[in-house]
Amino acid sequence: MLIQKKAAPNSTITKLISVSIAVLISFSILFILIYQILIPELVQDQIESRAKAITTFFAGAVLEHIVARDYLTINKLTENITTLPDVGYACVINDSGNVIAGLFSNLDTFDTKLINEVKENGFPSNIASQIHLTERNHSATSSHQIGGRDIINYAFRLENANAEIHVGILTEDAIRTSQHSIIPYAFLLLITTLLGIITFVWILRTT
16 A cells, blocks of 8 residues: 655755745735826826816916916915925916916926027927817816826916916825835835745744
């Protein structure tokens, strides 16, 4: 009668460790892929919502000053908006296409072509052409590049003042930050799984 030999404990442990590592690697890759695909879309939605909120606030604050032609206050309010995090620029443009007020948060972070253009001609009025607002469509959002930077431009029309408000949000920094935030989660997942493997092997050795 043949007697089956039991697998050596060390061999069993080695197989379990190999399987656990394979599962860990597969799960980590899947986690990273899902995170990289979903997070940018969620961040994009959040940035658009934030741009809308800032622009709406800006419009409410500046409306009466546009009507009163209080350009000093308009410029001050525009400057205040550009100090908010991730705001690339803010501007007020009238229906004739003239810039009433327009400022960049930090012009040096844009490319040389835009820097020279602003220094020579002031704030570029063609920013308004990125979005076409109508009597029925009082607000709109567009994504494009300005001066080498990715921007979400939210525009809001002020009918009573015959002007438009534009606020540009810098998107690449927020998206990059969200993608980099995967590192702590991945590291935590790795540590947790390794601790699980070590605990499992220790239990097998002591039983």
